[in-house]
Amino acid sequence: MRKLLFLLFLLPGISIAQDHESNIRKIYDAELSAGHTYNNLRYLCKEIGNRLAGSPGAAAAVEWTRQLMESYGFDTVYLQPVMVPHWVRGGKDIVRITNSEKHGSVELSALALGNTQGTGPSGLVGEVVEVKSIPELKELGEKVRGKIVFFNGPMDPTKVDAFEAYGGANAQRSIGAAEASKLGAIGSIVRSLSNTINDIPHTGSQRYNPDFPKIPALAISTQDAELLSTLLSEQPDLRIYLESHGEMKADKLSYNVVGEIRGSEKPEEIIAVGGHLDSWDVGEGAHDDGAGCMQGIEVLRLYKEFGWKPKRTIRAVMWMNEENGLRGGQEYAKIAKEKGEKHIAAIESDSGGFLPIGFSSTGTEEQRAKLMSWTPLFKPYQVWNLEKAGGGADIGPLRDQGPLLIGLEPDSQKYFLYHHTEADVFEAVDQRELELGAAAMTALVYLLEQEGI
Template sequence: MSRKIIILIFAILSLNCFAQNNSKEDSITLKKLYNTSLLNGKSYEWLDYLSNQIGGRLSGSLNAQKAVEWGEKELKELGIDKVWLQPVMVPKWTRGVTEYAYIETEPGVTTNVPVCALGGSVPTSIGGIKAQVIEVKGLDELKKIGIDKIKGKIVFYNRPMQADVIETFMAYGGCVDQRYSGAAEAAKFGAIGVIVRSMNLRLDDYPHTGAMSYGDLKDTDKIPAAAISTKGANLLSSMLKLDPNVKFHINMNCRTWKDVQSYNVIGEITGSEFPKEYMVVGGHLDSWDLGDGSHDDGAGIVQSMEVLRLFKEIGYKPKRSIRVVFFMNEENGLRGGKKYAQVAKDKGENHVFALESDSGGFTPRGFSLDCNADNFEQVQSWKPLFEPYLIHFFAKGGSGADIGPLKKEGMVLAGLRPDSQRYFDYHHAKNDTFDAVNKRELELGAATMASFMYLFDKYGVK
């Protein structure tokens, strides 16, 4: 056997041995992270306080400011290297007194239905509005009907989330345009208001709010916009089939104010080898005001904070600087995510990786990644490390709204992907509360995020 062949064989054996040792070391580290999260975790305790002691945290509200102060305090108590607040101007919109609506089949004969104003909507006139209803399945149908049949009426958008789409975020994306742009489009045809079927696969009495936009409409042309519960939507649709002349009454007292100052909350563990390479993990601190925002996105906040705590708990010292960011104003403006990215760009900071959790605190399944082929191949090689924890989903796709503005060539953006089948039962609704979150599922998610961060920190971005 030639000397070159012997050297080649020795090199291959050495690489295999190195890979096996690394794999064993990584398996041990992941086991420590999962064990610590499940046996000695803090995420559920943190979520309990954020949800039950502070509550809903709509941008610009007193509760949002309380959440900022809480987040800063908790990060400082972790004993990490740096904690600071990053100022950001955010919109302020208030709901006012509880909305009220009913279906009227004839004078004095009414049936109450659950509704809520969409975020950013203008109010109704004092005492509310009442008019006949025109039902449509979407924006295209609205245009086909035309102004003659729409003027002076309330447009009822009743396109449901598509139940046979297994990926529920795709089902959501397939109908959310009617919520976001429905009022702006209906106003162009002379409608006096809109009601939108809640973005929810379950039949219940919870209306789901969410952001909407008037586009470039003048203030005088804006019309009130509300969500109706899925049961309410079915009832109204059935009654319209029996009698197209039924009327709908709605009263809303919401209001938009001047922008106010708020903050992103940021904490950092400085890297031991590459301190100028930044890795971000985060979620959005704000939530809608109907529930307490436990799934959307209290879960993401406490899981992200837990990543840093787990590293400290097991004695892992990151090579790169790890930042946790609690972004403000994802729900109705994305101001926090945009501000963080702009400041990073202005400072010339080198962000190489970002991970977001904003899909609820359900059982983790894996990650979706916005990255190049080399990095995706690297992630695929880690699948055996995650299989003992039933983490199997690694796919190209979106990452997260708040980390999206950081995107640049060569960077890896990732989103935690929990099981999504129940997420839209709670999304933007009154029942998004602490009792809807399972402690074990939340802790598994935190450990999965920490494991992913550990691997990217150890092996770097390709």
Template sequence: MKKLFLLLFLISPLAFAQNHSENIKTIFNLELTEGHTYENLRYLCKDIGHRLSGSPQAAAAVEYTRQLMESYGFDTVYLQPVMVPHWVRGGKDEVKIVNSNKLGTLDLHALALGNTQGTGPSGLLGDVVEVKGLDGLNALGEGVRGKIVFFNQPMDPSLVNTFQAYSGAVGQRGSGAAEASKYGAKGVIVRSMSNRIDHIPHTGNQRYNPDYPEIPALAISTADAELLSDLLKEQSDLKVFLKSEGEMKGEVLSYNVIGEIRGTEKPEEIIAVGGHLDSWDVGEGAHDDGAGCMQAIEVLRIYKKLAWKPKRTIRAVMWMNEENGLMGGREYARVAKEKGEKHIAAIESDSGGFLPIGFSSTGTENQRGKLASWREYFTPYNIWKLDVPGGGADIGPLRDQGPILIGLHPDSQRYFIYHHTPADVFEVVDQRELELGAAAMAALVYLIEQEGI
């Protein structure tokens, strides 16, 4: 009996290292039957709520995720200080048509864009000029002086990849106010970044140019953008009233939240897996990005539950301030470089808690080839796209340090219905899809910590 026990002891590490299919099956089975991801997300969304950088809710989320990772017994859990911008929305945002010959006075569904300077208590009234994106603005140039610019470039509905469609239109939101201010505009209205026509306005970040005045910038729903465009075709002297109480309060101290399980053979080689803990101040930040944060914590919890000891160090990171500054991702990369840490891979989930279909990546030919070679382990779970270019915003600052950057790639068709809206709440997340994403990330981490990349 002693000889048999010794034999089993000697072969068990070899079996763990080589039988990847069985170990990945164990990961999926555990997550789909005993997963914690969904209930942890419920608490984050329903008990804490939205988590704009610098807000009390963001501070509560930091403490929650720290205590959660400590409760799972990770080897190390700590807070990494980072200074973040503190913007507040203030009161109700308003966009109102005031002199329509057809409809009279009409309130539109609106949200101020992030980091926007408000109009002041009296609001802002002006003539409206419609443009299709930044190219349309540049074509008019000084023709927008003294007016409110209405950016109405839709996401391209013919593109199956909705993130590609988003990228093609989001420039007008991110820098529309800054560019319009160069030409003397006094305010901007932006069509919401959505591939659906509805009455839900989408917020999102925008950046000013310090050389020009900070003019108010608000988004309106896609349905209202269509309506406003139609009315402008019939009435060129249409006037719109804007009101926003947005205000930048300066920087405040916040934290990235980090937990890790140290590797047994190559502890100096780090695999970071995470999401961004902050969200916009509307909705609950369920898909963007509570889902990614809870999936990342779950990766390490699975290891603890199975009593697996990784060869390489696995680190769960909750980045702060992706939405309106990216300060958490930048500080994490700065500290890693300062300490001489060696990240071999950084994995981010920031595309929603939808059905996973693959992983996107940015890296060397050898790194991406290694990732693609693991397709056979994922196809039983309908995860097959391993050659998509991409990565993630918070892991981007790590690129010059050499790791492969990987993004969980879910089915994106519904993501921009909820992105940056009051509709991004816990109830719109499907438990099974969320858990499949967590299991997929854990499976990929397992392959990387076993084989390297």
């Protein structure tokens, strides 16, 4: 691949030499030897903890990331107001088999799904109907009236891409309760979205149909889903007690956090990079998505460390409320459109802090071809796949404004051990893999701000 070579000294305030191979090597060397990504993630997880939108943890994370970016000397750091939903779990979630002929009373590992209206302390009891999908539920029709629907569709184990398997099973979690309510069900249980059998329940967002009752929706671990299915096959009149205390309160004011280094030649052309600052209210939000946020901040920090002045403006964006509303991404795109801003690219890291293997993208054929032309520059770092289609949830609202939307693609096999669970903690993140992701993102931002797209 042809390289443009210019003999420029890499001094503060001086434009970057376009010797791409040597500058990308410099990025990787600096990040892998003395990067800040891992220690910043430790602080976010251990000192602040989980950060559900509207919570005190989310507010603390906003203020800390603002101060962090200011401490690095970015040209501009600001808060972008956004009203976010405020859901609270409110108490212990319970799913208990009450009448098993074999085991008697059996409590299952459970978590209420996000945005769920709880039962309150009195709970509810009902017989259980098992289905494997939304179409199977619809076939049963009125047979589920007055019962608790148990969605037990597993993630497809034959899908090598774990996110593809997740997408195939996600509907039962996101709209299962709404569809069951239409048919008169009184509650819903969903098999956790994990590609392994374990005893850890996974929460996640679900949404109601406003024209039907808001029935309680809880997830149980894959191990307990297997148990419940077996017991139902042996005893169809099995009954379950559900108790949850979730409540949707009034929207609260929160913020996207934005740090910027202004471009020296084409400042009007913007490259956004980052992740979502909110997490679920269990675990520490390490992989989802503390990792992506700290990687995004690290991109700009490395520029400041090197004294590099980008040709185009680069922004680190910490979007708020990806998990249960996507308000931050929508507000960011809305304001960009109102201001007439020109984003040429947006990069999101929201697939965990695992070993990076490539970048996915959505854009024009020409934009994607340009991205793929840089593959030889990434292959020495084992980032080999720049052909996959994709992007990210928070950058999706920017799509109609024309930028290339890019997602960092780590190895996905372990992600759904941790996704939306109490196990998503700092200790689950490998330092070197996290830093390799930060270096890959910085290298891509470097190419984008130097060459455009």
